[in-house]
Amino acid sequence: MANPTIEELQKEEDFELVAKLNHEKIKEFVIGQLTGNSPIVIVYMVYQILMVLLGIFFLTRTLFLAYHENFQPLIFTAIALAFSFSFLVVIHELIHGIVLKFTGARTIHFGGYLKRFIFYAEADRHVLNRTQFAWVALAPLVLIQTVTLVGIAFFRQEAFVYFWIILMSTHSLFCAGDIGLLSLFYASEDELFTFDIDAEKQSYYYRRKPV
Numbered sequence: 001m002a003n004p005t006i007e008e009l010q011k012e013e014d015f016e017l018v019a020k021l022n023h024e025k026i027k028e029f030v031i032g033q034l035t036g037n038s039p040i041v042i043v044y045m046v047y048q049i050l051m052v053l054l055g056i057f058f059l060t061r062t063l064f065l066a067y068h069e070n071f072q073p074l075i076f077t078a079i080a081l082a083f084s085f086s087f088l089v090v091i092h093e094l095i096h097g098i099v100l101k102f103t104g105a106r107t108i109h110f111g112g113y114l115k116r117f118i119f120y121a122e123a124d125r126h127v128l129n130r131t132q133f134a135w136v137a138l139a140p141l142v143l144i145q146t147v148t149l150v151g152i153a154f155f156r157q158e159a160f161v162y163f164w165i166i167l168m169s170t171h172s173l174f175c176a177g178d179i180g181l182l183s184l185f186y187a188s189e190d191e192l193f194t195f196d197i198d199a200e201k202q203s204y205y206y207r208r209k210p211v
Contacts, residue, residue, distance in 0.1 A: 003132075004193060005127065006195055009193060009204075010206075013209075014208065014209055015206040015208055015209060016207045017204065017205070017206055018184075018192070018206065018207045019203075019204070019205040020202060020203070020204055021202065021203040023111065023118070023201040023203065024118070027116060027177070030176060030180030033180035033183045033184060034179070034180050038183045038187055040179065040183050041179065041180075044175075044176075044179040048172055048173070048176070051169040051172035054168075054169050055165075055169030055170065058077070058165050059077060059166070061073070062074040062077045070159075072159035073159050073162040076162040076166075077162050077163070077166050080162070080163045080164075080170070081170065083163075083167065084166070084170040084171065084174075085170075088144070088167070088170075089119055089174070091140075091144070092119075092140045092174055093120070093140075095139050095143055095144070096120075096121035096136055096139065096140060098139075099139045100122075100126070102135075103123075103128060103135070104126070106123070106126070107123065108121055108122070109122050109124055109198050110122075111201075118177075122203075123196065124196060124199075125196070125197060125198075126195060126196070127195045128193065128194050129192075129193055130185045130186075130191070130192055133181075133185060137179070137182040140174075140175065140178070141171075144167075144171050145168055148164045148165075148167050148168035149168070151163070190207045190208065190210075191207070192206065192208075193206050193208075194206070
């Protein structure tokens with residue numbers, strides 16, 4: 001079944017606006033969502049804690065090894081952090097954009113607020129249902145974390161493994177926004193749809209009213 005059009009979503013007899021999100025305020029919205037107790041948030045927070053602990057452990061270990069004049073792990077860690085906060089951001093958003101294309105979106109827009117370290121990919125006036133949004137939201141987490149796991153397995157006996165470990169733990173932080181937005185779809189059993197208006201820098205979330 002095709003998704004409803006924007007015009008259909010705006011018919012008050014059939015749908016209800018449940019959220020209107022300004023892109024510049026995504027961080028505040030996500031923090032609010034991540035303080036909830038939906039299953040997807042709980043699973044992500046447990047995973048995130050494990051990734052943070054992993055990152056702290058290996059960051060500490062690089063300093064210990066550097067103190068003993070083994071600087072390679074520290075160098076690869078620094079490269080991983082530099083890569084994470086530059087090229088990895090681009091790769092993350094490109095994956096969102098590619099998956100949006102697969103959902104049928106015609107034009108993809110990329111944007112961000114550098115001072116707030118907020119970045120996004122959007123398809124102007126393209127309606128997504130819960131399943132489609134889940135694919136878009138989870139694609140970078142699944143793909144990039146899988147690649148880092150392969151890198152860890154392949155270089156586990158070499159200092160370059162620190163690059164992949166730090167990349168994995170850092171990227172998990174970048175996925176908080178995706179999980180926060182996705183959790184809105186799983187906060188209730190109602191059927192939800194969303195779309196972006198690029199000119200307004202706004203996202204809209206509509207709930208289908210029970211018959």
